[in-house]
Amino acid sequence: MTIQARMDSVRSKSEALSQNSRSESKEMTEKPPLVVIVGGGFGGLAAAKGLKRSPVGVLLIDRSNHHVFQPLLYQVATSVLAPGQIASPIRSLLAKQANISVMLGNVTGVDAASKQIIVDADDKIGIRISYDYLILATGATHSYFGHDEFAAFAPGLKNLSDAESLRNHLLEVFEKAEIEDDPDRRQALLTFVMVGAGPTGVEMASAIAVMTQTTFRKDFRRIDPESAHIVLADMGSRPLATFSEKLSEAAKQRLVSLGVDVRLGKPVQAIDRDGVVIGDERIQAKTVVWTAGVAPSPAGKWLGCGVDRAGRVRIQPDLTVPDHPDVFVVGDTASLDQDGRPLPGVAQVAMQQGKYAALCIFRKVIGHPPSPPFRYFDKGNLAVVGKNFAVLQSAGVQLSGFMAWLVWALIHIQFLAETSLRFSVFLQWAWTYLSGKRGDRLIIRQRSGS
């Protein structure tokens, strides 16, 4: 089927829906409008689901075939969960939604003047697909703050393949340390540096600490995994800087009690294959993980519109791009101020914006007046610091310790994309919690010639 035929089929599937709404519609034409959503992450998926009952055809394009629950990527990297426990095929998540078609493709540009997007799919380069409405939800990637040379030695954690290769690497350095006779080289193998003390850095550092103290404790004969040196570095003055000072301090104390070496207030000057320079001190380390900055997708460049300092598209209060009332940008790749402060790059913002964009399109299509401006409802902030401990900040409530950890666990299970994943993660966590054993401790590398 050609791309055009596919688009016609998406539109015709939505005819039935449009028949129902036609009597209410002022704007409805013979062909239902086509909404193209780019990105099947938190924002794009929420938008797609929000259009379920709209008299439109929807085409969702993503360069990967799955939706990932990014907040649990660190658990794949530290062998608690398997990749398939935190991700689902986008196609299957939307299978019951008749007006949606899903396409595997990499969007490389937008021609807003002619209302077309440009996609590479399989071996077809530069396919043009017309849209009536466009929702860009293409997320973010790592930012090395102008030090792209760090990328080769300090990978980040953004998708499943990052998490899997980090898991392989973490497991491998313990194996190498087990057979290393030189004490300095062994210590470098057992030194882990996280650059960036936001939630991902804190979660990774504490998870590695727990891994060395529980699962690995009895597994090795020559090395003591607990001799691992885990460093959490940040040039800011406290970890979890988006939390209150009290919760930051609680998280710091917890990290220290887990044996994490928290180094604050000094910039990372250099990273190479043998270690890292923090301030003026060199630390020999075979593992450096970049948990610091993120940069948005190139959506701003595609649209040629105004962007903020980080490169995120400056959107209007109805989430559209200035001069393009049919183009919405949501989630990590969008920039919107609320009460004088930019909205944070978190899943809740992306989901609420995706839902709102879907509602705006629905109302336009059926000829209803526009929705009031978007307003983010902040349900709170959570970060986990090892076993039995999390920090929670929500509507004036500040909590740290076991209760916060229980809330963290329940909320993360609830927000997984499918019921089967919720069961699977719950059982895995219960097993790991009781036995100290991790689920997915496999080093899987492609061997040449096999």
Ligand SMILES: Cc1cc2nc3c(=O)[nH]c(=O)nc-3n(C[C@H](O)[C@H](O)[C@H](O)COP(=O)(O)OP(=O)(O)OC[C@H]3O[C@@H](n4cnc5c(N)ncnc54)[C@H](O)[C@@H]3O)c2cc1C
């Ligand atoms: C390790 C980690 C931990 C996190 N922990 C938390 C947490 O605890 N709580 C929280 O609220 N938030 C957390 N976040 C942030 C949260 O995951 C993001 O804010 C959220 O995913 C943003 O949603 P989005 O839809 O904008 O982008 P994403 O969810 O990143 O989705 C973007 C989608 O677009 C696709 N895409 C990108 N470019 C293209 C293209 N050119 N063509 C086609 N498809 C494309 C991608 O494949 C992806 O599927 C975490 C993020 C990370 C990386």
